[in-house]
Amino acid sequence: MRLKCLALAGAVAFVLGGTHLASAGPTLDAVKSRGAVKCGVNTGLAGFSLPDSQGKWTGIDADGCRVVAAAVLGDATKVQFVPLNAQQRFTALQSGEVDILYRNTTWTLTRDASQGLEFAGVNFYDGQGFLVPNSLGVKSALELDGATVCVQPGTTTELNLADYFRTHNMKLQTVVIEALDQLLQAFEQGRCQVYTTDKSGLAASLANDLSNPGDYTILPETISKEPLGPAVRRGDDEWFTIVKWSLYAQLEAEEAGITSKNVDEQKASSQSPTVQRLLGVQGDMGKQLGIDNAWAYNIVKQVGNYGEMYDRNVGPSTPLKLPRGQNALWNAGGLMYGIPVR
């Protein structure tokens, strides 16, 4: 892993050296001629991207990749998943190893402005939390003065952690291990008393990684804002726009009540101009993006609207049991706000 990361970083120089002669918008061309979207995902995070027993990737991030493939290639299965850890992810995107990074990645100014990438939206609003064993007898994060905390490197998590302890004048000890399974093992064996990451990540580890999930509690505090979303390479506006609008199309579909079940019926008989535009019955929305006019129809038909995708992967009926909360649509008390497709 570590070596791969180094090799990737080393490769950046050369790939950067090689590609600048290509025309603007090379990613769409490359994806079309390859017939697949290369998508960087988490190596294994339940609800976000995790291979199931048949080796099929599941999760809201994995589905995000499929949404783009459905929009661009008309086939949601045309995705090559590239599992990446926290340290490798940006280098992999910069060096062209993946076309999109869909890996529970937090949108921050530094990443957006100076690392050669651009965030195309938010597919999950999250925040950082703490997981502690019940035996520790802690009820609030403010009691953690002097505790040893396990955290993954190269994340916003480790920065927020240091900020939080600094702000509250608490003494911090950390154990920093790159591989999540090794880190969680150290946590389970008691090398550290606290594990911290995005709350969705804590829920995923409780659902999937820890052997006695009943022995742990997530503390009430949320210490940061973690808007997670897809990122693409900077400088390819065409591709950036497609990824951005694929996500909006899902939100618009949910708002308009279009689901994977009723999309054919809606396409055939809906009189709503919004629905007609979105599904390509009227107008040339897809063509303006440089892709098929049935782009949004394909997305909803093959992957579903945002709500369906949420419920299937992380919602209350899944092992993660996450309520919609901030991720509800704007007109239902949440932050998810689709930009008009017109």
Add this chain to the structure above:
Amino acid sequence: MATAGLSAQRTGGLGAAWRNPRVRGIIYQIVVVGLLAALIAFLVNNTITNLAIRQIRTGYDFLAQQAGFNIGEHVIPFAPSDSYGRAIVVGFLNTLKVSILGIIIASAIGVLMGIARLSSNWLLAKVAMVYIEIVRNIPLLLQLFFWYAIISQLLPNPRDALVPVPGFALSKMGLQMPALIYDPGQTPLVIIFLISMIAAYFYYRWARRRQAATGREPKLLLPIIGLIVLPTLVAYLVLGAPLHFDVPTFTRFNYQGGTSITPEFLALLVGLSIYTGSFIAENVRSGILGVPWGQSEASSALGLRRGQQMRLVVLPQALRIIVPPTTSQYLNLTKNSSLAVAIGYPDLLSVTNTTLNQTGQAIECISIMMGIYLVISLAISLFMNWYNKRVALVER
């Protein structure tokens, strides 16, 4: 050939020069160097252009910015408000710490096991053989996971820490120990101690020279210990310097204060030493076997005991064979210490990688890392070359 000859005649001097292998060689070299330079210039230029197009930040000024992350253990003070530059220095010192200690311990293990493997004691020889064969043939990374798991599995939680002596606590968090707090009142003691060390060294040299001159061996151990300990002790009793210790005390979760040896450091040190020790043991064995048997027989005929034969006759000659391959083992150990990242010891690679990730400045961070590893390796090589010259056979 004939056409070449003809054209050579026509073009005169130029063709003649081309047929001269020396001139041709020089021309080839100029062409190759020129192409290489052009390629490098092309790559550098393209990289810079592309970094600019993608708006990836470049340059080394990030080194002065606040790092913002915590580092688990550090030789010099470090807080998240310190700079990336300081963070990298902390990582560098952590690499040095584990490498230097590892080299010392691996050498000790290597010499002992190398000799043991040649021992006439069957059990000892077999034990050494099993150690070498097992350890050499299992990937180091697995061994590190093994030691790390053992340490964090076996030791108790900090609440039930083992306290062998008051002030010392052994738990999953490592070994916590009291730290001596420096007080200006201790300065005279430190100076006296240093002077005693120097005096002891000169006594040792005098004793050796005297032995060479007279053949009689003056007493060594007692006088040297006396020279080192007594003056400081007397000075302490007379002057009475203030000694303060920062003793670890248990707070709600952990022992705080004092100094500590972390499980990550311990696992890495043990893993590297045991692994590299097995290779050094083989070097030692081949070195000893490389000294003709006659040397042992001759020294035995002179009345030297087994231990003396080894120490005075065989090992000094074996060193010539042992040192060069052992130098590469030292370099390996230092480079292997970068596996630290897998078990959470904040070494140079781990800290620089984190910096790379937080800043996104891959090229800068990798160049820093390569530069530092190169310097460490060159320093070890230079030292070992110097040492090798010293032990090399002086032919008369």
